[in-house]
Amino acid sequence: MSTPITPPSRIPAARPPAGGARVANQQLERVATIETVAERAGVSRQTVSNVINSPDRVRPETRERVQAAIDELRYRPSRLGSALQSRSTRSFAYRCHIDEAEENLLLDRFLHELCRAAALRQHHIVLVSPANETDEIVTYDDMYRTGGVDGFILSGTYPGDPRLDFLIAERIPFVSFGRNWDHPELGGWVDIDGAAGVADAVQHFWATGHRRIAWIGGSSTGGADNDRRNGYHRTLTELGGEPLAIECSETIEGAAEAAVAALGVAHPPTAFVCATDIAAVGCSRAAAEMHRTVGAELGIIGFDDTRLALAPTPQLSSIRQPTAMVAQLLIDGLIAAVTSGAIMAPHLLNPTLIHRGSS
Amino acid sequence: MSTPITPPSRIPAARPPAGGARVANQQLERVATIETVAERAGVSRQTVSNVINSPDRVRPETRERVQAAIDELRYRPSRLGSALQSRSTRSFAYRCHIDEAEENLLLDRFLHELCRAAALRQHHIVLVSPANETDEIVTYDDMYRTGGVDGFILSGTYPGDPRLDFLIAERIPFVSFGRNWDHPELGGWVDIDGAAGVADAVQHFWATGHRRIAWIGGSSTGGADNDRRNGYHRTLTELGGEPLAIECSETIEGAAEAAVAALGVAHPPTAFVCATDIAAVGCSRAAAEMHRTVGAELGIIGFDDTRLALAPTPQLSSIRQPTAMVAQLLIDGLIAAVTSGAIMAPHLLNPTLIHRGSS
DNA sequence: TCGCTTGACTTGAACGTTCAAACAGCGTAC
DNA sequence: GTACGCTGTTTGAACGTTCAAGTCAAGCGA
Numbered sequence: 001m002s003t004p005i006t007p008p009s010r011i012p013a014a015r016p017p018a019g020g021a022r023v024a025n026q027q028l029e030r031v032a033t034i035e036t037v038a039e040r041a042g043v044s045r046q047t048v049s050n051v052i053n054s055p056d057r058v059r060p061e062t063r064e065r066v067q068a069a070i071d072e073l074r075y076r077p078s079r080l081g082s083a084l085q086s087r088s089t090r091s092f093a094y095r096c097h098i099d100e101a102e103e104n105l106l107l108d109r110f111l112h113e114l115c116r117a118a119a120l121r122q123h124h125i126v127l128v129s130p131a132n133e134t135d136e137i138v139t140y141d142d143m144y145r146t147g148g149v150d151g152f153i154l155s156g157t158y159p160g161d162p163r164l165d166f167l168i169a170e171r172i173p174f175v176s177f178g179r180n181w182d183h184p185e186l187g188g189w190v191d192i193d194g195a196a197g198v199a200d201a202v203q204h205f206w207a208t209g210h211r212r213i214a215w216i217g218g219s220s221t222g223g224a225d226n227d228r229r230n231g232y233h234r235t236l237t238e239l240g241g242e243p244l245a246i247e248c249s250e251t252i253e254g255a256a257e258a259a260v261a262a263l264g265v266a267h268p269p270t271a272f273v274c275a276t277d278i279a280a281v282g283c284s285r286a287a288a289e290m291h292r293t294v295g296a297e298l299g300i301i302g303f304d305d306t307r308l309a310l311a312p313t314p315q316l317s318s319i320r321q322p323t324a325m326v327a328q329l330l331i332d333g334l335i336a337a338v339t340s341g342a343i344m345a346p347h348l349l350n351p352t353l354i355h356r357g358s359s
Numbered sequence: 360m361s362t363p364i365t366p367p368s369r370i371p372a373a374r375p376p377a378g379g380a381r382v383a384n385q386q387l388e389r390v391a392t393i394e395t396v397a398e399r400a401g402v403s404r405q406t407v408s409n410v411i412n413s414p415d416r417v418r419p420e421t422r423e424r425v426q427a428a429i430d431e432l433r434y435r436p437s438r439l440g441s442a443l444q445s446r447s448t449r450s451f452a453y454r455c456h457i458d459e460a461e462e463n464l465l466l467d468r469f470l471h472e473l474c475r476a477a478a479l480r481q482h483h484i485v486l487v488s489p490a491n492e493t494d495e496i497v498t499y500d501d502m503y504r505t506g507g508v509d510g511f512i513l514s515g516t517y518p519g520d521p522r523l524d525f526l527i528a529e530r531i532p533f534v535s536f537g538r539n540w541d542h543p544e545l546g547g548w549v550d551i552d553g554a555a556g557v558a559d560a561v562q563h564f565w566a567t568g569h570r571r572i573a574w575i576g577g578s579s580t581g582g583a584d585n586d587r588r589n590g591y592h593r594t595l596t597e598l599g600g601e602p603l604a605i606e607c608s609e610t611i612e613g614a615a616e617a618a619v620a621a622l623g624v625a626h627p628p629t630a631f632v633c634a635t636d637i638a639a640v641g642c643s644r645a646a647a648e649m650h651r652t653v654g655a656e657l658g659i660i661g662f663d664d665t666r667l668a669l670a671p672t673p674q675l676s677s678i679r680q681p682t683a684m685v686a687q688l689l690i691d692g693l694i695a696a697v698t699s700g701a702i703m704a705p706h707l708l709n710p711t712l713i714h715r716g717s718s
Numbered sequence: 719t720c721g722c723t724t725g726a727c728t729t730g731a732a733c734g735t736t737c738a739a740a741c742a743g744c745g746t747a748c
Numbered sequence: 749g750t751a752c753g754c755t756g757t758t759t760g761a762a763c764g765t766t767c768a769a770g771t772c773a774a775g776c777g778a
Contacts, residue, residue, distance in 0.1 A: 031504065033764055044728045049766060059726065076504040080448065081764030084439045084733045091485070096467075096474045108455075108466040115455045115488035124507065126450070127484045129474035145390065145435040147734085148483065252669055285672045310611055311670035313644045392734055403758045408736060418756060440734030443763045506764085 032073035034081075041069035052077060083147075091124040092334055093149040095136065106304055106323065110177070113327035114153065121335055125153075137166050144172050150338045153330055157181060157189070158223035173337040175330045175344060181223060188337070190329045190347040194224050194303075195231025197319040197351035201273045201301040202235040204359060210271040210299055214262060216246040216255060216283060217275025228275055228303065244269060248279060255282025256289070263290045263298075271299030271359075277308040277318055284312040284358070300358040314357025321351050391432035393440075400428035411436060442506075450483040451693055452508040454495065456515075465663055465682065469536070472686035473512065480694055484512075496525050503531050509697045512689055516540060516548070517582035532696040534689045534703060540582060547696065549688045549706040553583050553662075554590025556678040556710035560632045560660040561594040563718060569630040569658055573621060575605040575614060575642060576634025587634055587662065603628060607638065614641020615648070622649045622657075630658030630718075636667040636677055643671040643717070659717040673716025680710050 038045045043066060050057045051066040058066070069075070083089045094114060096107070115125050126149055130136040140163070143149050150173065154163055157178035164182075167174045179191040205213045215232040218225055229245060236243050248258035255274075259282055262269060274280040280302030284294055292298040295314050302309050305320035326349065333344030397404045402425060409416045410425040417425070428434070442448045453473060455466070474484050485508055489495040499522070502508050509532065513522055516537035526533045527545075538550040564572045574591040577584055588604060595602050607617035614633070618641055621628060633639040639661030643653055651657040654673050661668050664679035685708065692703030 034766095035764080045764090046729080046766080047727060050727090053766080057726080062726080074504070076501065078764050079505045079507050080439060080443045081506075081733095082766070084443055084735090084763090085765045085767080087733075089439065096471050108470075111467075111470075111486065112455050112488060115486045119488055125486045127470065127474045127486065129471060129478055142435065145433070146438040147440075148438045256672075281670045288672055307667065308670055311640045311667055313615075313647055393736095394734080404734090405736080405759080406757060409757090412736080416756075421756080437734050440763095441736070443733090443765090444735045444737080446763075 032075040034075070034077065037066065037069045037073055037075045040073060041066040088150050088338065089147065090122060091126050091149050092118065092151050092153055093126045093128050093140070093143055094153045096127040096129050106306065106321070110155070110323045110327065113324045114331065117327040117331040121331055123331065123335070133162070137163060140167065140172070141170065151334045153334065154178065156223070160222070173334060175334045175337065177326055177330060178224065179346065184346055187343045187346045188333065190326050190333070190349065192321045192351050193348045194228040194351070195234070197303070197353065198228045198231035198273055199235040200353045201319060202232060202239070204353065205271040205273070205299050206239050206241065211241060212244070212267060212269040213241060213271045213273060214244040214246055214269035216248055216259060216272050216279050218250050219247045225275055232273055248282070250276070250278060252278055252282045252285065255279040256285040259283045259286030260289055263292065272301070274300065274302045277302035277304050277306045277316070280316045280318065281308050281312055284316060295357045295359070301353070305354050309356070317356045317359035318354050319351045320354050322349050325349060391434040393434070393436065396425065396428045396432055396434045399432060400425040447509050447697065448506065449481060450485050450508050451477065451510050451512055452485045452487050452499070452502055453512045454514070455486040455488050465665065465680070469514070469682045469686065472683045473690065476686040476690040480690055482690065482694070492521070496522060499526065499531070500529065510693045512693065513537070515582070519581070532693060534693045534696065536685055536689060537583065538705065543705055546702045546705045547692065549685050549692070549708065551680045551710050552707045553587040553710070554593070556662070556712065557587050557590035557632055558594040559712045560678060561591060561598070563712065564630040564632070564658050565598050565600065570600060571603070571626060571628040572600060572630045572632060573603040573605055573628035575607055575618060575631050575638050577609050578606045584634055591632055607641070609635070609637060611637055611641045611644065614638040615644040618642045618645030619648055622651065631660070633659065633661045636661040636663050636665045636675070639675050639677065640667050640671055643675060654716045654718070660712070664713050668715070676715045676718035677713050678710045679713050681708050684708060
């Protein structure tokens, strides 16, 4: 049998520009489709599809011929076509928010890790940026319903978080960086054991002789902040110390003021365990103002190990979150949720205390 | 005519789970499609489509009936369906890279603005994270060919940037934050006039009596770094001052060391104009080490106005880029490129000098 | 020789849209 | 009374893929 070339049943006729089509790219060069490849290789679409998706179903000889056609035409299967058919876009949405001071500092790092982890699994991250919280839920619903994404990655959850309730009620696949505070047993989350991280910090200070160890951070009563503060209280109490929690606003300025005030009293603290690096930098500034030597005289440990911790002299010790691991677990968990409906087991990861000049 | 309810011609039979389908959501509730709505309203698909896309073509009476069906069924048109048909996903890719120290600090802010600007135009931002540069081009090609995105947003361009050549050669729509250094006249970019920003800084120092004004920054010979450094040289020379450019590595540490050395000589500089906030923080640290009072005794102006500038005491003045405007121009330009093939005119925006305690 | 199985491949249909062409109904002009 | 145009609506086809079912020839045991 000579090479069987099925005659082109219909000639695609290179549609005119059309509504919002790619005008810049549209001059007749019409990108190769599975059909083009099939014609070139003298087989049917499905065989081409098989060569790509289940090569073992195709005779080696044919496979080779098809592969040659694929290479020749630089064919790449259209994500859209398969998405429509499989009802999965292989992409997840993540909210890009920079309003809350605390979380932002980690945003770029986390986003990068998320992106890498997704890429490893052939998925993409799509950003959303709803203005406010109700808007956020509406946006999620919209994105999911319009088929834009297969699922959602949340971060910065807190007790009573309406997003979790909504997504669960609507049976929309999601995972969160931050536990489900109300029902941790439901799973579907990865979080950092903030309390454990803070416990490390407190124990370190205690072991190096500090007896007046203060906590400084925001007044937030829910979520990660509270978890960290609780870790402080518990650990210090267990060691026999007397807790001193200082409240401040979530800015360097605010923390500095609060720390200056704290250092001005009789028996001032000799060490600060901070809710964030922002607060830590504030403490560092307060130390300068009150003429204390950071490190030897006054201990400071921040949280999140952002670039901010490197700014002061000496550089600040900080508690680092294993973001890469978090990202990987989240992506894997979300893929599982989408494909099999399985909700991932909860993961509580330990952060690491990075020692620098301030502790 | 009584309400015409066309009998459901075929019952969709709720396909079994299938390959990668949404198992979690798949129990018979099958999301509404345009066909469902059409049946419910007793009209054809196209009429529903018209109600959504060109309502003026539909009789008000019918329109109302269709709208009711849409609301009732909570119908949202599938992005996938229309993307396949219109060949446009209404999404753009942006590279999420955090390797280069300089650019990162702006990443989250810029990304957020980009995301907002895109949302205003009903578009989405998809992240990509190629490992290296050749990989980046391959990834772009891949994403475009597989129909994942309509175009690309680059940042951090430099002379000889292979990405620009590639995208132009392949006629792939893109815009860049950062000019096309080799052929600025080609357009398709928005950039900050770094030289002008630095000129402001130099002039400010000169006007306030400084005569030994140093430049400190990386040794990079291309792109934005060079532009900023040239602005320094030109302005200072014009004013009659003697340029002193200090090279340092792109870390706080490196800048601090270099600044300390510079301050140690006879007739040391009294002001630092810095290529980045990182360098500026380094200078601030050097000042502390060499016992100079930042502000009164030693001027410092950073670049990018990142959070880092707020860390030292006093807070550092910095040159702020109008990222929101950049993002908006880029998105509009890219949409134009995709829809009409038009390449946007180049935009060179002026940054703003933000005065704080250090100048 | 027949029926059954297996392997390799093809065809039909569906996923959810929208463009283009067709069509029905009605009013107006010749 | 036919021709024409206008308005509102429907139908066919296409976008690029994959699942499910079909075809077809070869191999094999009875």
